[in-house]
Amino acid sequence: MNKINTIIRKEWSEVFKNRMVLFTTAFLPLILTAIPLGIIYATSRSGDFSGITGDLPQEFNAFCPENFSGGDCFQVFIVSQFMIMFMIIPLAIPAAISSYSIVGEKVNRSLEPLLATPITTTELLVGKSLSAIIPALIATWAGFTIFIIGSWFMIANPVVIGNFLDTRWLIAIFIIGPLMALSAVSFSIIVSSRVNDPRVAEQVSMIIILPVLAVFFGQMAGIIILNVTFMLVSALLLGLVDAGLVYLSIHLFQRETIITRWK
Amino acid sequence: MITTQNLTKKFDQITAVENLSLDIPEGEVFGFLGPNGAGKTTTVRMLTSLISPTKGNATVNGFQVGEHDIDIRRSVGLLTETPGMYDNLSAERNLEIYASLYEVEDVQGQVEKYLRFLGLWDRRLDVAATFSKGMKQKLAIARALLHEPKTLFLDEPTAGLDPEASRLVREFILEIKQQGRTIFICTHNLDEADRLCDRIGVFKTRLVVVDSPVNLRRQVFGRKVVFHLIQADQSLVDKIAGHPHVSEANLVENKIVATIEDPETHNPELIRILVGEGADVQFIGELRRSLEDVYLQLVKNA
Numbered sequence: 001m002n003k004i005n006t007i008i009r010k011e012w013s014e015v016f017k018n019r020m021v022l023f024t025t026a027f028l029p030l031i032l033t034a035i036p037l038g039i040i041y042a043t044s045r046s047g048d049f050s051g052i053t054g055d056l057p058q059e060f061n062a063f064c065p066e067n068f069s070g071g072d073c074f075q076v077f078i079v080s081q082f083m084i085m086f087m088i089i090p091l092a093i094p095a096a097i098s099s100y101s102i103v104g105e106k107v108n109r110s111l112e113p114l115l116a117t118p119i120t121t122t123e124l125l126v127g128k129s130l131s132a133i134i135p136a137l138i139a140t141w142a143g144f145t146i147f148i149i150g151s152w153f154m155i156a157n158p159v160v161i162g163n164f165l166d167t168r169w170l171i172a173i174f175i176i177g178p179l180m181a182l183s184a185v186s187f188s189i190i191v192s193s194r195v196n197d198p199r200v201a202e203q204v205s206m207i208i209i210l211p212v213l214a215v216f217f218g219q220m221a222g223i224i225i226l227n228v229t230f231m232l233v234s235a236l237l238l239g240l241v242d243a244g245l246v247y248l249s250i251h252l253f254q255r256e257t258i259i260t261r262w263k
Numbered sequence: 264m265i266t267t268q269n270l271t272k273k274f275d276q277i278t279a280v281e282n283l284s285l286d287i288p289e290g291e292v293f294g295f296l297g298p299n300g301a302g303k304t305t306t307v308r309m310l311t312s313l314i315s316p317t318k319g320n321a322t323v324n325g326f327q328v329g330e331h332d333i334d335i336r337r338s339v340g341l342l343t344e345t346p347g348m349y350d351n352l353s354a355e356r357n358l359e360i361y362a363s364l365y366e367v368e369d370v371q372g373q374v375e376k377y378l379r380f381l382g383l384w385d386r387r388l389d390v391a392a393t394f395s396k397g398m399k400q401k402l403a404i405a406r407a408l409l410h411e412p413k414t415l416f417l418d419e420p421t422a423g424l425d426p427e428a429s430r431l432v433r434e435f436i437l438e439i440k441q442q443g444r445t446i447f448i449c450t451h452n453l454d455e456a457d458r459l460c461d462r463i464g465v466f467k468t469r470l471v472v473v474d475s476p477v478n479l480r481r482q483v484f485g486r487k488v489v490f491h492l493i494q495a496d497q498s499l500v501d502k503i504a505g506h507p508h509v510s511e512a513n514l515v516e517n518k519i520v521a522t523i524e525d526p527e528t529h530n531p532e533l534i535r536i537l538v539g540e541g542a543d544v545q546f547i548g549e550l551r552r553s554l555e556d557v558y559l560q561l562v563k564n565a
């Protein structure tokens with residue numbers, strides 16, 4: 001436990017000195033929280049949006065509650081679009097942190113002296129993973145909280161806010177988010193074992209945000225409707241993907257493999 | 264204390280270490296000497312339980328490799344081939360991290376002790392990236408000592424250092440030796456092995472020979488004695504070369520260099536021969552063959 005703690009603190013004091021990591025961890029959540037808030041701000045002041053529902057995907061209109069005005073519906077749609085983008089945070093932050101922390105050690109050649117200490121590879125792997133997952137979850141949850149509080153101040157209709165806080169988004173933020181962070185870390189460990197440039201590792205690891213973009217465009221085109229079932233099925237699939245990725249990363253993260261095969 | 268029996272490591276087709284059997288008692292400084300690719304680093308990695316042997320056994324400080332790996336890692340210090348410091352962190356922070364990973368109780372105390380011991384105390388707050396190669400090496404030695412290991416593995420401790428820094432590192436090693444630790448040094452530097460080590464193992468995938476530096480020189484070349492004369496010529500050389508206990512004699516300017524089985528016994532007689540032939544002997548001395556010659560010869564034959 002102590003050693004895991006040491007590793008986490010070591011990663012944080014090292015990795016946040018890197019500008020790329022700092023940018024991803026600090027600015028990405030800031031931007032992805034500010035944009036939907038800005039849209040809410042703009043749409044809640046400019047009066048009547050009743051005609052706009054015609055521009056939304058048909059499937060979404062059907063999904064929009066009966067008692068919502070056109071403006072409310074538009075806000076709910078725009079925000080649910082951005083909520084999907086928001087889910088990039090728990091993927092991008094862990095990918096950036098763990099790419100730099102693992103490839104950084106490879107470049108520094110610090111893995112051998114590290115592995116020569118009495119630490120177990122499990123402790124090291126858990127420490128490295130947590131050091132990437134914790135900031136991601138803090139940023140995701142803090143961003144979400146700021147978003148809810150901000151929209152509270154700007155939106156007249158509390159039912160709309162209730163719509164942001166419904167089961168779907170709670171599943172997304174509190175179940176899918178952590179699962180995403182875990183998959184991003186495991187994936188970037190797998191990538192890092194083969195790559196010797198932290199920037200390349202980060203870029204390759206970012207492939208993992210593609211499914212989120214697919215869902216984003218899917219909803220925009222009306223192919224995907226985010227309902228509770230979709231969220232639960234996504235969480236289940238992600239859980240399975242995680243199991244596979246974690247298994248692979250543990251397999252690669254063995255002392256002998258790291259010393260003799262990681263090049 | 265280190266013992267190995269038939270320790271072997273194969274990588275796919277390559278055999279890096281083959282049937283290595285060693286017995287290094289507590290407190291000995293053992294030099295592990297071999298050319299590039301001999302398998303020195305591979306051996307050290309097996310003995311520090313970083314990689315597992317393909318075959319054979321080894322114990323370090325009484326712990327069995329492959330069974331008590333955590334105990335081994337707790338009781339040994341390792342200076343890796345490259346220092347591998349966290350460049351963005353200060354010297355002090357680097358050592359603090361390792362002290363807590365090595366379960367040191369008094370982290371601050373041990374970090375200060377070894378920063379002072381290696382003369383880095385004044386630079387403790389500087390990030391490791393600003394350190395010279397020699398300073399990084401010293402920091403890495405400090406890191407290997409933080410938990411007061413009984414056995415220390417040093418993989419090429421002076422490689423790439425200038426003579427001044429090398430000398431400093433050698434002095435530290437001698438000081439560490441005084442503390443009764445077992446030290447296993449991989450090196451190419453024969454002069455260094457000669458000065459530091461109680462015994463040297465010449466190694467190239469297999470162990471070629473293990474002996475003290477003095478015996479190694481004797482074993483391979485006999486001993487060379489130089490006779491300085493005012494005037495030397497070939498007839499004198501032939502007289503010396505004809506002696507039954509002299510295996511070789513050569514004329515070098517006004518000196519005769521002879522390889523003699525046992526100089527203590529045969530020198531007086533050889534001097535009498537020279538004087539009898541009318542030579543003026545100024546002085547005589549033993550030529551210390553560099554260990555390098557011994558080593559090159561051994562490795563060539565291996």
Ligand SMILES: Nc1ncnc2c1ncn2[C@@H]1O[C@H](COP(=O)(O)OP(=O)(O)OP(=O)(O)O)[C@@H](O)[C@H]1O
Nearest residue numbers: 260261274277279298299300301302303304305306
């Ligand atoms: N991970 C590995 N995979 C395959 N072969 C390896 C691996 N590590 C070492 N070898 C091979 O094992 C042999 C011994 O290598 P090792 O690094 O132990 O030599 P060394 O004596 O330390 O050499 P040097 O003086 O250059 O440091 C070499 O032929 C090397 O190519």
Ligand SMILES: [Mg+2]
Nearest residue numbers: 303304305344
């Ligand atoms: Mg080596």
